[in-house]
Amino acid sequence: MSVVESESSPSGAPAPRRPLPSGPDPDSSKLILGFVLGLAAIIAIGFVALIAVVMSFGGGSGSAAADETASTTLDLSAREFGFFGDLVAPAGDVTLRLTNDGSQDHNIGIRELGVVSNNIGPGGTTDLSFDSLAPGVYEIFCDIAGHADSGMVNTLTITGSADEAAAMADGMEGMGGGHGEMDFAAMDQAMMESMLAFPAETEGMGNPMLEPTEILADGTKVFDLVAAITDWEVEPGRIVEAWSYNGVVPAPQIWVDRGDRVQVRVVNNLPMGTDVHWHGIRTPNDMDGVAPITQELIQPNGGTFTYEFTAEEDAIGMYHAHNHGQMQVVNGMFGVFRIGDNPIPYGATVSGVTLPTEEELDLVLDIPMVLNDAGVIGLSLNGKSFPATEPLVVDQGDWVSLTYYNEGLQIHPMHLHQFPQLVYAKDGVPLDEPYWVDTLNVAPGERYTVLFKADDVGTWVWHCHILTHVERETGMFGMVTAIVVNENPDYDPDEYPVTPTNWRKTAGDPLDDDGALGVAEREGTAGEDEGTVGEDEDSAGEDEETGNP
Numbered sequence: 416m417s418v419v420e421s422e423s424s425p426s427g428a429p430a431p432r433r434p435l436p437s438g439p440d441p442d443s444s445k446l447i448l449g450f451v452l453g454l455a456a457i458i459a460i461g462f463v464a465l466i467a468v469v470m471s472f473g474g475g476s477g478s479a480a481a482d483e484t485a486s487t488t489l490d491l492s493a494r495e496f497g498f499f500g501d502l503v504a505p506a507g508d509v510t511l512r513l514t515n516d517g518s519q520d521h522n523i524g525i526r527e528l529g530v531v532s533n534n535i536g537p538g539g540t541t542d543l544s545f546d547s548l549a550p551g552v553y554e555i556f557c558d559i560a561g562h563a564d565s566g567m568v569n570t571l572t573i574t575g576s577a578d579e580a581a582a583m584a585d586g587m588e589g590m591g592g593g594h595g596e597m598d599f600a601a602m603d604q605a606m607m608e609s610m611l612a613f614p615a616e617t618e619g620m621g622n623p624m625l626e627p628t629e630i631l632a633d634g635t636k637v638f639d640l641v642a643a644i645t646d647w648e649v650e651p652g653r654i655v656e657a658w659s660y661n662g663v664v665p666a667p668q669i670w671v672d673r674g675d676r677v678q679v680r681v682v683n684n685l686p687m688g689t690d691v692h693w694h695g696i697r698t699p700n701d702m703d704g705v706a707p708i709t710q711e712l713i714q715p716n717g718g719t720f721t722y723e724f725t726a727e728e729d730a731i732g733m734y735h736a737h738n739h740g741q742m743q744v745v746n747g748m749f750g751v752f753r754i755g756d757n758p759i760p761y762g763a764t765v766s767g768v769t770l771p772t773e774e775e776l777d778l779v780l781d782i783p784m785v786l787n788d789a790g791v792i793g794l795s796l797n798g799k800s801f802p803a804t805e806p807l808v809v810d811q812g813d814w815v816s817l818t819y820y821n822e823g824l825q826i827h828p829m830h831l832h833q834f835p836q837l838v839y840a841k842d843g844v845p846l847d848e849p850y851w852v853d854t855l856n857v858a859p860g861e862r863y864t865v866l867f868k869a870d871d872v873g874t875w876v877w878h879c880h881i882l883t884h885v886e887r888e889t890g891m892f893g894m895v896t897a898i899v900v901n902e903n904p905d906y907d908p909d910e911y912p913v914t915p916t917n918w919r920k921t922a923g924d925p926l927d928d929d930g931a932l933g934v935a936e937r938e939g940t941a942g943e944d945e946g947t948v949g950e951d952e953d954s955a956g957e958d959e960e961t962g963n964p
């Protein structure tokens with residue numbers, strides 16, 4: 416077996432299968448602006464109606480005095496990931512009435528005032544009221560980790576008076592007109608443009624391989640990690656203050672051999688204490704990285720700590736902060752830690768597919784896909800949000816092993832188009848019964864290792880299947896990438912075809928010589944009784960599979 420110990424991405428310049436724009440398209444910003452203005456016009460019309468209601472019913476005194484304190488309730492809807500509804504009100508008492516039309520908990524707050532409502536579940540409603548809200552522009556947001564970064568921010572405008580608000584609404588109305596259908600067209604165009612922007616260049620790449628700084632006389636491999644707040648470009652132009660190790664997100668990968676003595680020297684340049692937990696790695700208790708139980712916090716602004724342990728067992732693990740992990744981890748302090756080799760089930764037959772032997776299987780890539788969904792990084796693959804995610808570029812027929820690492824706060828069903836993924840290790844533990852999937856749920860803290868063969872040429876999308884983790888009104892974003900399979904003149908389609916036997920077929924039944932499904936043969940087998948099936952079997956392996964319903 417040969418393994419390329421890759422960086423996060425297999426190659427430099429990807430070779431997309433379709434024309435891509437060479438740079439940012441100035442029209443896309445106009446388009447989005449137009450879309451936003453269109454939306455604003457809709458909101459404004461709604462607001463005019465609201466004002467009319469307030470004036471006809473709300474003004475019980477019948478007075479039209481402009482300086483009378485207005486009282487306005489704005490109906491807002493929250494869903495993944497955005498706020499929608501009325502966002503203009505006159506100065507005075509304002510209530511934000513939030514309905515959760517999404518599938519997760521949300522809340523609403525005003526950033527400038529430091530006030531946040533309680534969390535409400537799907538279908539719930541909450542009021543957040545303000546007395547005498549002064550004129551100005553405020554930012555509303557959901558303060559559940561990751562939600563604002565995923566798009567749950569908007570602008571609340573408080574005007575000087577009801578008249579001014581009405582005038583503003585009038586002005587906005589003047590800009591609108593016939594926008595209803597255009598919004599859908601604009602949304603389509605925004606989606607197309609967002610997708611064609613892939614793959615986009617950004618500064619920095621996560622998961623670089625970390626080489627030992629030094630190797631001591633006794634063979635101990637010494638690694639250095641510096642924790643600090645550093646700029647990180649998550650998607651083009653969106654630069655966040657990441658909490659990072661060595662300035663990259665995900666942190667550098669550490670790969671050692673079984674039996675290696677390992678030292679990791681940590682310098683903490685963060686403004687708060689930290690510690691490093693070796694997730695899925697067997698260590699002595701005092702190296703587990705959980706302050707104050709197994710060590711003291713590594714003090715901020717220059718504190719240091721050296722972790723030292725022997726890499727006793729093969730592992731597909733991670734390392735991450737433990738102190739305030741809900742903030743430090745999701746803001747970027749996570750990385751891959753590997754010990755030993757992949758437990759690939761060479762030669763095994765799984766659902767009708769027999770894998771090559773170790774001598775035959777040439778693994779061209781063994782790479783991580785680190786999932787995150789919160790903090791300043793937000794919904795991302797390997798520290799980047801689409802279109803800045805890195806495509807995986809391979810040749811037709813290449814075998815790839817990939818491990819999903821979930822360092823976020825939510826579950827993510829990861830779906831690879833076209834190529835069945837053989838799940839062969841869970842949390843680094845080899846599975847006695849590997850299985851094929853096209854979508855694999857990965858919960859926080861979990862690692863799943865899959866093997867697949869890229870045997871069809873083209874650009875194939877690869878994404879989380881919680882659709883709000885990948886698409887929003889302005890287009891595609893977040894947890895999406897693609898595999899680009901280039902033509903390979905040496906490709907032999909008959910060598911190890913990967914087509915897991917569907918449960919509807921008789922298990923183990925191969926394709927006909929001409930590639931057509933052997934329908935008649937299967938029906939015949941299925942129609943006969945058990946005794947006959949037994950006669951057909953010529954191997955113990957097939958017997959077992961036939962035994963399964």
Ligand SMILES: [Cu+2]
Pocket residue numbers: 826827828879880881884894
């Ligand atoms: Cu997801």
